[in-house]
Amino acid sequence: MTTKIVVVSAGLSVPSSTKLLADKLGEAVERAVGARGQEVEVQHVELRPLAHALADHLLTGFATGELAQSIDAVRHADGLVVVTPVFSASYSGLFKTFFDVLDNGMLDGVPVVIAATAGTARHSLVLDHALRPLFAYLRAVVVPTGVFAASEDFGAATGGTDDGALDKRVERAAGELAALLGAGSATAPAARRRSVAAGFAAPTPFEQLLREAGGSSVR
Amino acid sequence: MQIGIFTVGDVTTDPTTGQTPSEHERIKATVAIAKKAEEIGLDVFATGEHHNPPFIASNPTATLAYIGAQTENIILSTATTLITTTDPVLIAEDYAKLQHLTDGRVDLMMGRGNTGPVYPWFGKDIRQGINLAIENYALLRRLWTEANVDWEGRFRTPLQGYTSTPRPLDGVAPFVWHGSIRSPEIAEQAAYYGDGFFHNHIFWPASHTEQMVRLYRERFEHYGHGTAEQAIVGLGGQFFMRKNSQDAVREFRPYFDNAPVYGHGPSLEDFTEHTPLTVGSPQQVLERTLSFREYAGHYQRQLFLVDHAGLPLKTVLEQLDLLGEILPAMRAGFAEGRPDTVPDAPTHASLVAAAGGAQDVSVHAEDTMTGTTDRAEETEEVQA
Numbered sequence: 001m002t003t004k005i006v007v008v009s010a011g012l013s014v015p016s017s018t019k020l021l022a023d024k025l026g027e028a029v030e031r032a033v034g035a036r037g038q039e040v041e042v043q044h045v046e047l048r049p050l051a052h053a054l055a056d057h058l059l060t061g062f063a064t065g066e067l068a069q070s071i072d073a074v075r076h077a078d079g080l081v082v083v084t085p086v087f088s089a090s091y092s093g094l095f096k097t098f099f100d101v102l103d104n105g106m107l108d109g110v111p112v113v114i115a116a117t118a119g120t121a122r123h124s125l126v127l128d129h130a131l132r133p134l135f136a137y138l139r140a141v142v143v144p145t146g147v148f149a150a151s152e153d154f155g156a157a158t159g160g161t162d163d164g165a166l167d168k169r170v171e172r173a174a175g176e177l178a179a180l181l182g183a184g185s186a187t188a189p190a191a192r193r194r195s196v197a198a199g200f201a202a203p204t205p206f207e208q209l210l211r212e213a214g215g216s217s218v219r
Numbered sequence: 220m221q222i223g224i225f226t227v228g229d230v231t232t233d234p235t236t237g238q239t240p241s242e243h244e245r246i247k248a249t250v251a252i253a254k255k256a257e258e259i260g261l262d263v264f265a266t267g268e269h270h271n272p273p274f275i276a277s278n279p280t281a282t283l284a285y286i287g288a289q290t291e292n293i294i295l296s297t298a299t300t301l302i303t304t305t306d307p308v309l310i311a312e313d314y315a316k317l318q319h320l321t322d323g324r325v326d327l328m329m330g331r332g333n334t335g336p337v338y339p340w341f342g343k344d345i346r347q348g349i350n351l352a353i354e355n356y357a358l359l360r361r362l363w364t365e366a367n368v369d370w371e372g373r374f375r376t377p378l379q380g381y382t383s384t385p386r387p388l389d390g391v392a393p394f395v396w397h398g399s400i401r402s403p404e405i406a407e408q409a410a411y412y413g414d415g416f417f418h419n420h421i422f423w424p425a426s427h428t429e430q431m432v433r434l435y436r437e438r439f440e441h442y443g444h445g446t447a448e449q450a451i452v453g454l455g456g457q458f459f460m461r462k463n464s465q466d467a468v469r470e471f472r473p474y475f476d477n478a479p480v481y482g483h484g485p486s487l488e489d490f491t492e493h494t495p496l497t498v499g500s501p502q503q504v505l506e507r508t509l510s511f512r513e514y515a516g517h518y519q520r521q522l523f524l525v526d527h528a529g530l531p532l533k534t535v536l537e538q539l540d541l542l543g544e545i546l547p548a549m550r551a552g553f554a555e556g557r558p559d560t561v562p563d564a565p566t567h568a569s570l571v572a573a574a575g576g577a578q579d580v581s582v583h584a585e586d587t588m589t590g591t592t593d594r595a596e597e598t599e600e601v602q603a
Contacts (some may be wrong), residue, residue, distance in 0.1 A: 024357035061486030064493050134405050184534055199403040200434055206442075211352040214373040 002039040003181055005029050007075040010047045010084045010095035011117075018117045019046065021149045022083040024167075025115055025182075028174035034183050045070045047094050054097045063101065071102060075195075079111045079181050080140070082131070084116035090130040091195060100139065103195030106139040111180040113173045116145040124148040139193075143176035144168060220553040221564050222546065223263025224539075225298040225455065225522040228276030231529035234477040243432040245275045246282075248532040250524070253286040255536050257293040259543030264290075265298035265522055268305075270337050273479075280313040287321035294566065295321060298417075298522065299330025299398045302359070303351040304341035306375060311362035311383040318388040322568030328396040328417050328453075329356060331405075347374070349404045351437035356395075356408065363392035366582050381480030382582050388535075388594050389577035394565045396453055396520075396583065401427050403434055410450070415564065417453035420511075421524055422480055424493050428454065428512040436516065451564055454511055457496045460541050464499035470533040471498045472536075501545045517557050519564035 007026045009020030026042045033040040047054070053067035063071055074080065085100035099107075114131040116123070127146035135142045153166040204212075232239040240248065253264040264286065269276040276282075278315040295317070300310060305498050310327075318325045331348045332338075338345040347477060361368050362383040371377040387393070396415035399405035400423060416435040418428045433453055439450035459471035468487065475487045475498070490496055495588040497507040508521065523542070526535045563569070569579050 018402040056489070060422065060481050060490070062427070062493075064424070064485075064489070129347040187494060196401060196403075200430055203403045203407050203434060203438060206407050208347070210357065211351050212356075 002041050003033050003078045004034070004073075004076060005040060005042045005072050005079050005081065005177075006044060007072070007081040007099065008044055008045045008047065008074070008083070008095075010092050010149070012048055012085065012092075012094070013143045016085075017149065017151065017154060019082050020154065021115055021147065021170075022081065023115055025083065025147065025174065027114060028170045029079070029113070029177055030076070032171070032174040032178035033181060036178055038178075038182070041147045043073050045073060054101065055117065057101045068150065073107055077110065079113075079177050081113045081115065081177070082106070082135075083115040084131070086123040086126050088114055089123070090126060091116070091134070096134070099134065102138075103196055105139075105195060107138040108192040110140045111177050112140040112142050113145075113147065113177050114142055115149070116174070117149045119151050120168050121148070121150040121152070141180060143173055143180065145173040145176055147173050155156070157215070159187055165190065170182050220518075220550060220559075221262040221294070221453075221520040222549060222553075223265065223278065223294070223296075223520070223522050224252070224264035224525050224558075225260045225263075225267070225296075226252065226276070226524070226526050227298075228274045229271060229479060230273040231479055231527065233328075233529040233531055234454040235475045237320075244532075248526070248535075249275070249282065250286055250289070251532060251533055252539070254289055257290045258537050260546055261293060261539075261542075262278060263294045263296055263520065265296035267298050268301050268332075269275070269334065270304075271302075271334060280317050283325070284317055284320050286323050286401065287317070287324060289322075292324070294324050294326060296326045296396075299328045299332075301329045301332045301337070302355050303348050303354075304343050305339055307359040308362065308375075308378070308381075308383065311359055312385075312392050315363065315383065315385050317589040318393055319385055320568070321573075323388050323391075324460060325567070326396065326402075326565075328393040328398050328415075330398040331402075331498050343374070345473045349402065350374075352405065353408060356397075360392070360412070363387050365501040366580065374589065382394045383584065385581055388567070389571050389574075390580040391567065391570045391574050391577075393567070394570060396451075399431065406431050406435040407438055410435050410444070411440065411442050413439065413444035413452055413588055415451035415519070416453065416521075417520065418515075420455040420495055421457040421509040422494060425495075425514050428511075431549050432515045434520075445468070445562075446560070447556070447561060448516055449562055451562070452518035453513060453518075453522065453564070454515055454518060455495070456505040456508055456521055456523045457494075457506075458502050458513070458523060458538075459498045460504045464503060467498050467500065474528040474530055482528075501541055504542075505545050505548055505552065508549060512553075517553075517561045519562070521553075 007022050009018050009022035029038050030042050050067045057063050084091040085118055111133050114127055116126050127148050147169050149166055230245045256264045266279050266282055269278045279297050287295055330395050331352050335345055351374055354374055358370055366382055368378055368381045395403050396417040397409035398417040418426050418431050434445035436450040440447040459467050461467040472487055476482055497504045515566055525538050
């Protein structure tokens with residue numbers, strides 16, 4: 001079965017260093033999963049073109065068009081890579097909005113690589129102070145290595161043995177994600193909360209709902 | 220087919236004039252709208268229930284009784300009754316009383332409510348919303364069908380030997396609909412009891428409605444109340460019409476753009492594409508409304524929202540006049556291709572007939588002042 005990876009990136013400018021990092025991570029994950037003999041498919045979801053649809057979703061409570069398709073892609077993803085620019089000491093509002101509108105439980109047990117970009121390395125703790133708690137709340141499984149890229153990283157030498165080089169960190173995060181995907185247990189469906197779709201596919205019989213309501217009102 | 224209107228009772232500033240009606244004006248306008256609904260030949264007027272500003276929709280039974288006193292035929296309903304936070308004992312009493320006052324022109328739509336703080340205001344926990352809806356409704360049914368109720372549950376104080384008064388008119392409880400956007404448990408609940416299911420429909424894409432209605436129909440059949448196509452379905456709808464469709468769009472746009480629910484979000488064009496909202500000519504409203512059957516099947520009740528977002532009373536009454544003009548065509552359209560096996564929505568008359576006729580189920584308690592009692596006599600008869 002093909003392993004589906006979705007790369008969500010929230011860069012705003014064109015070209016965007018956030019998209020650049022997202023591409024690097026996408027390719028690295030594709031190689032790392034492929035190296036384990038698994039078929040892999042990487043899909044990119046860029047949030048910039050979805051900005052208006054996301055604002056509409058906040059107000060109307062439902063997704064339309066491309067946003068609905070993107071949410072669907074995330075729903076069916078085996079693993080995620082998420083990349084945000086740093087805005088005011090955190091992920092951007094656009095990035096957060098996308099994860100705000102997902103149904104409860106959609107990311108339960110899903111392996112995730114977190115990544116961020118900024119003008120300076122002084123923002124690097126955003127990964128551990130903002131993104132990691134967010135995805136812990138969403139009950140995703142965040143890989144140990146987060147990837148932060150400051151502007152200067154894009155000009156740094158890649159080769160050699162420098163373990164802190166951007167490419168090294170990208171490879172390490174991708175490898176960790178591939179290992180989790182191979183393990184399988186972390187994404188066992190049983191670990192996920194019951195989705196809305198599941199509730200419709202197999203409704204809970206009413207006698208059970210009555211029992212669960214907890215009273216002796218049943219006759 | 221029942222066709223009517225439902226209101227949420229919002230007090231909203233008219234964005235074109237900056238004027239906000241007073242609560243008094245809005246309450247009186249609601250009565251005027253309901254009377255107009257009867258005048259143009261609609262079947263149902265339904266009011267929502269809210270316990271916070273900017274709404275005037277608290278105490279729906281007072282509103283409905285007052286309207287009932289000034290109308291003859293229209294069915295008075297709720298949209299919705301908060302089954303989660305309202306004591307089912309009060310609902311049982313209030314709506315049985317309303318049945319008597321209006322000679323049975325009453326039904327109810329149950330809903331859980333979407334205003335978070337209402338739960339704690341009434342001492343409830345929103346996380347128990349589904350469980351509250353299930354337990355409270357189970358009790359409500361018993362209070363209407365059984366004259367003497369012993370009950371113990373999780374969410375309210377127990378009852379021993381409790382009789383809800385007055386007893387339902389003619390011994391028949393009001394028909395009940397259950398409303399929900401996308402909680403399968405509520406479709407399941409409606410199906411289990413063979414009650415009606417109403418989908419608000421108006422703020423949501425057709426996919427939500429289709430999914431809920433399909434589940435309800437399947438489970439209605441599963442629980443043995445009839446075939447899936449015989450399930451009792453109601454839908455919301457929303458329109459703004461003028462003879463000329465461009466005039467409708469031009470006039471409604473500021474109300475749409477500033478509306479409390481979806482305002483400042485999607486464009487009017489996007490929203491009309493994705494939801495049942497129709498802004499255009501009477502013919503467009505007619506065609507759109509009749510197309511709801513494509514995903515909901517033949518259904519029993521169509522309610523329109525006509526009086527929200529700050530639309531002035533005068534405009535709302537004009538909208539109802541226009542609805543009245545297309546009403547015969549709408550009824551004819553709904554009748555077209557409708558199998559004979561698809562039933563109408565139950566009414567008090569049909570429920571009484573199904574129960575084998577009206578019964579006086581009044582409960583007479585012993586009079587401790589005079590020592591007389593009707594009950595003693597009945598008991599002797601039973602023993603003899």
